[in-house]
Amino acid sequence: MEVRRTLPVKLLVADSDRDALLETIAQYKHIANKTSDHCWNENDYKQTAKYAVKDELYHDLKADHDLTANLVQQAIFQAVEAVKAGVERLEKNEDTSQPEFTADTARYDKRAATFHTDHVSLSTVDGRIEADYVLPENETDTPFETYLDGEEWEFRTSTLHYKPFEDEFWLHIGFKRIEDDTDSEQADADVPENRTVLGIDLGVENLAVASTGRFWTGDELDHWHREFQQRRGDLQQTGTQEAHRTLQRVSKHETAYYKQYLHIVATEIVEEAVEHDCSVIAFEDLTDIRKRARGATWHHRWRFNRLYEYVEYKANTYGIDVEELERSPQAKMVPAYYTSQRCSSCGFTHEDNRPTQETFVCQKCGYENHADYNAAKNVAVRCCRRLLRRNQNGGDGGASVNIALNGGTMTVNV
16 A cells, blocks of 8 residues: 655745745746636536646646746646536535635645755746755654655655745655565565456447446537537528638537547546556447447547547557457347446346446346446456457466456456
């Protein structure tokens, strides 16, 4: 289990460096608040995908401020995390409001701060500055000896604080316990390398559902698709040259909106995989998805393909493979809705297992769940089995393959 600690340390800052640190904190807060304004909208979708927001804001914010790239990124991420926490409170019907950053703080990762046992080097708007730690004369049996001088802990992301009433700078230094190499090597020798799969089911009512139980609804896209269709119809009926130019602008706006929304969902799918330590994201075969997804149109097929492409290139950044499961000849002999009609618990497949669009009830073992969630787990099961067969054929048999679930993982056997 990963163990983390935080140690507050007062800094001795030279008078010549104080203004640079204060301006750094001020710009950091400004970026965080600009990000909060961007993500939090009382009427529209609140953005909570860190990397999607970074893609949208980073270049403009970096150009308008003097902070280093790492500090700009940290400010964006911290704001998105606060917005996400606010959204979670709203979903629980708890009182909340848009996050506002007023405290004189800035978050530093290991690239923006270089830690030493007696001082730290910090990035600022005016280059790097060094500040000594204010330590007791005798560090014996104190947290300073344990964390700063100890060999069992390594420096992690930390937070710089300015206390205006005391006119002092403090650094809340993060630490993580370093695993013992001997234990790690023994564990590696005892446990074969394994892979964990995040299964993704695509559909109409729910755009995507993960095997971890996370849902991405398609309601908003369907709503805007109907709105754009109505507007296109009105413009086509008008038939004027100006209406034609407006129609072209509307079509571009529609496509841009869809792409932005799908970028957000793709980013959150990849983040879900990262959070659950998945090395593979698995999708069902997209070639006949219109036949398998009830009510799917060409427009839905476009969404599915675009979402897959976005997930594929975003996952590549993290070294995560993306698999599209081709339907085998054996699979084609089962009913068309194989993925949604198969029980992910016992494997029994029957059309009566899915009495409604949202309900799954296995007629054999009695397993009940949301139909799309059951389908997502089936996608993961199929991918795991294919990986296991691939490992065995390649001489790597024995390495387990797991499914990421909402309550941990499950190991799959061929």
